[in-house]
Amino acid sequence: MIRVENLTKTFGEFTAVKDITFEVDSGEVFAFLGPNGAGKTTTIKMLTTLLRPTAGRIHLDGFDPWVKQREARQCFGIVFQDPSLDGEQTAYENMELHGILYHVPHKVRVERIEQLLKLFELWERRKDLVKTFSGGMKRRLEIARGFLHTPKILFLDEPTLGLDPQSRNQLWTHVKGLNERENTTVFLTTHYMDEADRVAHRIAVMDHGAIVAIGTSAELKAKTNTDSLENAFLALTGSSLRDEGANSTDAMRRFAQMWQKR
Amino acid sequence: MGAIYIMWLRELKRYFRSKAQIIVSLGQPTLYLLALGFGFGPVFAKAGAGNYIQFIAPGVIGMTVLFSSIFSGMAMLWDRQFGFLKETLVAPVPRIQIIFGRTLGGATVASLQGLLMLIVCLIAGFRPLHQNGAGHNWLALPAAGIFIGMIALVFAALGSSIGSTIKDMQGFQMLMNFLVMPLFFLSGALFPLKNLGRVLTWITHLDPLAYGIDGLRGVLIGNWQFSFNWQFNFMLDLCILAALAAIFLGTSAWLFSRIEV
Numbered sequence: 226m227i228r229v230e231n232l233t234k235t236f237g238e239f240t241a242v243k244d245i246t247f248e249v250d251s252g253e254v255f256a257f258l259g260p261n262g263a264g265k266t267t268t269i270k271m272l273t274t275l276l277r278p279t280a281g282r283i284h285l286d287g288f289d290p291w292v293k294q295r296e297a298r299q300c301f302g303i304v305f306q307d308p309s310l311d312g313e314q315t316a317y318e319n320m321e322l323h324g325i326l327y328h329v330p331h332k333v334r335v336e337r338i339e340q341l342l343k344l345f346e347l348w349e350r351r352k353d354l355v356k357t358f359s360g361g362m363k364r365r366l367e368i369a370r371g372f373l374h375t376p377k378i379l380f381l382d383e384p385t386l387g388l389d390p391q392s393r394n395q396l397w398t399h400v401k402g403l404n405e406r407e408n409t410t411v412f413l414t415t416h417y418m419d420e421a422d423r424v425a426h427r428i429a430v431m432d433h434g435a436i437v438a439i440g441t442s443a444e445l446k447a448k449t450n451t452d453s454l455e456n457a458f459l460a461l462t463g464s465s466l467r468d469e470g471a472n473s474t475d476a477m478r479r480f481a482q483m484w485q486k487r
Numbered sequence: 488m489g490a491i492y493i494m495w496l497r498e499l500k501r502y503f504r505s506k507a508q509i510i511v512s513l514g515q516p517t518l519y520l521l522a523l524g525f526g527f528g529p530v531f532a533k534a535g536a537g538n539y540i541q542f543i544a545p546g547v548i549g550m551t552v553l554f555s556s557i558f559s560g561m562a563m564l565w566d567r568q569f570g571f572l573k574e575t576l577v578a579p580v581p582r583i584q585i586i587f588g589r590t591l592g593g594a595t596v597a598s599l600q601g602l603l604m605l606i607v608c609l610i611a612g613f614r615p616l617h618q619n620g621a622g623h624n625w626l627a628l629p630a631a632g633i634f635i636g637m638i639a640l641v642f643a644a645l646g647s648s649i650g651s652t653i654k655d656m657q658g659f660q661m662l663m664n665f666l667v668m669p670l671f672f673l674s675g676a677l678f679p680l681k682n683l684g685r686v687l688t689w690i691t692h693l694d695p696l697a698y699g700i701d702g703l704r705g706v707l708i709g710n711w712q713f714s715f716n717w718q719f720n721f722m723l724d725l726c727i728l729a730a731l732a733a734i735f736l737g738t739s740a741w742l743f744s745r746i747e748v
Contacts, residue, residue: 273577276747298579309570313501325493326578 226251226378226410227272232281234267241267243434244281249412249427251377254404256421257414258458259431260467265414266306268431269382272412273303286377299327301378302371306386308363312356316347316366319355320373327374334373341369344399361392368396372403381413385420393417397424418455428454432462490580491588498559498592502599509603512555516547516604520611523677536679544613545704546676548631549638552601553674553696556639557667559593560646560739564659573748586647586743590736593643594636601635615707630706637728638699644735645695651742674700680718695731698724 227249234242242264249255257265270276272283274290274297283290290297310319317338324334342348345365355363364384371379381400385393401424404411415421421428422442429439438445438461442454449460502509524540531539566572575585605628615627649666653659673687674696683691691697702724719727 270748275573275576295579295581298577303577305570305573307570307573309572309574311497311566311571311574312569313504314497318500322493322497323574323578325489326575326580328489328579 226253226286227255227412228282228284229272230282232268232271232283233279234264234271234276235279241434242271242278245431245434245436247429247436247439249378249410251410252404252408253427254401254411254413254425256425256428257412257431258416258418258421258428259414260462262467263431263462264434265431266382269303269380269412269414273301273380274298299374300376301380302374302376303380304364304367304371304382304384306382308367310355310363310367310370313354315352315354316342316358317351319366320370323370323373329374337373337375341372345369361388364388364392365396368400372407372409375407376409378410378412381411383414383416385415385417393420400424418453418458422454430458430461437461488584490578490584491591494575494585494588495592495595498589498596502596509600512600513551513604513607515554516551517607517611519550519677520544520547520608524611540612541614541616541708542679542704543677544608544611545631545707546674546700548601548604548608548635549674549676549696549700549703550671551604552597552635552638552699553642553671554667555600556593556597556642557646557649559596560590560643560648560650561653561659561662562593563589563647563650564653564656567654567748572746576746576748582744582746583740586651586739587736590640590643590647590739593646594639597639597643598632598636601639602632605631605635616709624709627706627709631703634699634702634706634724634728637702637725637732638696640732641695641699641728641735644732644739647739648735648742651739651746670694670696673697675704675718676700695728698727702728 227247229248230246232242232245233240245268257268259265267276271278272285272290274294277291285297286300288297288300311322314322320338320342321334324338329337339348342351345368347362347366347369350358350362355366358366368381368384371381379400384400385396388396397420400411403409411424413421413425425442427439427441428445429436430445431437438448440448445454445457445461446452449457451457451460520540520543524543528539531537531542536542563572566575576582578585615624615631616622617624649662653662673691673694675691676696680688680691680697680701698719701718702721705721705724
């Protein structure tokens with residue numbers, strides 16, 4: 226479903242992603258783990274046509290996103306690390322807008338919006354402006370929206386960042402359920418090892434822009450001779466702290482948070 | 488086409504939902520109209536130039552449309568910061584449809600604001616006049632609507648081009664001071680462009696808003712009494728605005744298609 230060959234991205238002198246190759250099968254839940262600055266988000270951006278790779282090839286459901294851009298975009302849904310909802314519109318309108326942009330026929334759209342909003346327990350609040358929602362509700366709405374056009378692949382970039390354990394638990398139950406019912410391939414990144422352990426069929430560990438290990442949770446533990454995924458992760462990536470320089474995105478994020486709290 | 492429509496609709500919904508914003512954004516032009524209109528009125532009349540309210544009303548209408556349209560495009564900065572922009576960037580529709588929808592929405596909103604300002608001007612005592620000065624010419628209002636729409640489209644497209652380029656608030660402040668205010672002051676909105684120095688005349692000819700204001704003032708108060716009411720002429724104004732709209736729409740589409748995040 227996803228095939229990546231020798232993918233590389235450089236920003237000037239800095240190499241964010243170094244020659245990575247992997248495949249994700251149809252219906253698989255695939256987790257990308259790695260410390261801050263490992264290149265996870267850059268990889269997702271390249272996979273989702275937001276960033277042009279410096280070198281290498283990508284295939285999404287057989288389409289090269291830089292040749293068949295629209296076909297490739299139609300086949301995936303994405304939940305970004307930062308919220309990407311329109312706060313000035315209602316939950317329903319956000320879903321509606323997404324459905325129209327993704328060419329979901331009117332009848333299907335109406336049915337599926339209702340079904341998904343009910344599943345994610347947002348149906349009662351469908352007429353409220355999204356800016357009045359809590360962080361957890363926004364996340365749920367984004368994931369519901371990601372599933373709206375029945376994508377073959379769903380990208381989730383740290384979807385549970387900042388959520389309480391209840392919300393995280395519920396969210397993964399839904400994602401896992403939809404993965405099984407609709408055979409959606411799920412590609413996720415996270416910092417929570419227990420989540421990856423719980424939902425992912427296979428896990429890739431990324432560090433300094435390269436994939437250092439790939440396999441099932443059990444395989445990674447066996448390979449590093451450890452008893453938990455957390456220890457396997459530390460064994461693979463070392464325990465030194467990674468300090469990212471504050472970039473313009475961080476500054477923007479803080480600014481956006483400041484404004485949203487008004 | 489669905490994408491253009493839904494993006495256009497989004498702009499309109501946002502506009503009608505912020506009623507306070509509608510009133511507030513009419514505040515500044517109204518202040519100009521009343522303070523300058525009545526303040527400079529006697530001096531203007533003494534210089535033998537007629538009623539200043541009549542002169543300045545098309546100017547403040549143009550000002551309203553300029554500010555509203557150019558900011559609608561720059562509002563993309565907010566969508567970039569609040570993240571919604573990304574949702575539209577990965578959608579499986581040509582990006583040109585997204586940006587056209589946004590721009591048309593911004594232009595529609597700005598036109599509505601311009602029409603509201605026209606009503607404010609009428610309340611303040613402004614009257615559209617015939618070319619020969621013979622009474623009120625209410626038929627001029629639809630023609631004024633055309634110019635309001637053209638100004639809105641030109642600057643919404645310019646705003647979209649800028650919005651596709653700048654990434655932070657500093658850039659926004661700079662553009663405000665070095666682009667929007669000069670566009671307004673050099674447009675002839677507040678003073679006649681006739682008999683200015685050679686350099687200043689050249690600069691005013693480069694200001695797109697000058698053609699919009701000229702068209703508005705021309706159709707609203709015509710040649711009556713003073714030749715400087717028409718700086719250029721109807722066809723020239725319309726052609727230049729149409730050409731600029733096409734250029735800016737093209738530029739915005741190109742810039743928007745190249746956004747990477």
